[in-house]
Amino acid sequence: MQGRDNRAQETHDMQYSLLFQLTPAEYKRRENPEEYAAFYAAFMPYFQAVKDAGIFVTGAGLAEPETATTIRWTETGTEVQDGPFADTKEQLGGFFVIDVPDLDTAMEWASRYPAQPGGGCEIRPVLPPRN
């Protein structure tokens, strides 16, 4: 009845990355199939709404921080270590890049993410391409 045609992507002047920070509890939830399903029941409609709005550029969900490997550059060369770069409680869980007219609109979309308390979203402008 109501069509949900994907609007042809319009190019605005700004792109923003939404960097979703997850708590250890949120990562833990992913191991439980029931809670995993509950998360996706809220996340997939959100993702679809972002796509329907014609603002989605790219994005990815990331595996747990325990799976990370980090390379550091030091004065003497490179150093490889297990684990994520920053030793913080909250870790990057995924990101979107969206194409919207301004920061207010980017924040409006970020605030719709079905997050758990303790989580957060860092919103940063994407640098324009250099000619």
Next chain:
Amino acid sequence: MDASQTVDRVARNAYGRLIAYLAARTGDVAAAEDSLAAAFLSALQTWPVAGVPERPEAWLLTTARRRQIDAARRQQVQTEAMRRVYESTVQVAEEQDSFPDERLKLLFTCAHPAIDEAVRTPLMLQAVLGLDAGRIANAFITKPGTMGQRLSRAKFKIREAKISFEIPSSRELAGRLTAVLSAIYAAYGTGWNDVEGADARGPGLAEEAIELGEMLVLLMPSEPEVHGLLALMLYCQARRSARRGFRGEYVPLAEQDPGLWSLEMIDRAEAALAAAASFGRIGRFQLEAAIQSAHCQRRFGQPTDWDAIAGLYFGLVRICPTLGAITATAAALGEARGALVAWEYLQQIPPDAVRSYQPYWALLGHLLARLGLVEDAREAYSTAIGLSHDSACRSFLQGRLELVSGSSA
């Protein structure tokens, strides 16, 4: 009460009056805020030692004005405005106990057509109530630094463009008053809570908005829409605690326990609406308040008169055809005349206008479910879920989606 409590009390009660009085004479809101902040600081240092002055407000005003004059001297500004400040300082020293209430002029200045519409509400909240930019930014989901800049730019514009502090002439009054009322209502921040499952964008500043509404009623008692807006906010506020269940879950209007609605607040709303109606000049806010009044009849054991509510909504859409009003009209129609009539009514909205408008999709899901169109209902509910800001609304809609899915099995 000790000196710092006295400072707090005076700040709460007289802040807007002091700023309005200082700014109305110079046309400079930012300078008025700076000088008053300095006066409050000076009070906090002086009063505990020297004692609280007999007329604390007059003391603050005189101190703030001395600061304004000193600042002007330092900049060697010899403007007409500053001469006026100096003259009126002498005058205040003589009068001391009372100064005129200029808050109405300040409200009209904040909602002046030359001020960007998006910054009118924040400006009003800061200039008249003294709210800090961070709190305002949080309510409007805006970057705090950006909010601060927007407020500074607006104040700069008031000063540089010499936006006058005055009450508009009767010819202009209706339009200018609507801007003031809309700015106050925007601070209230309620969603269209008569559309089942529709969420509000931000937490809003409900108490602050009601405070502004009450202030405006005192300052403009013979404008019906001013009473209408206050009535509207009080009706919505009366139901506020019933909108969430014990576990914080969203409770739609139809399922709310009317026993939880505040009788005291409904009484105040009824009185405000009666005051508005006595003028015999209908308007947008009075219609919206009348709709809320009809919903509140359940508090008195009466069934909801959906025909009457739909009729009021038709009136509202005629004078104020916003997306929210059209969506809520369709919701009322759905109850009064069935889901199909409501669905047909919704067809007047162009799809592009509602693509990211959550209340529309929540209502559409509800209507399609009632029509037994399970797949379409699921899709609409899913879109509403994806567009929700509020986790309680999201969970409620997920429950409805599961219910629809179950009925198809």
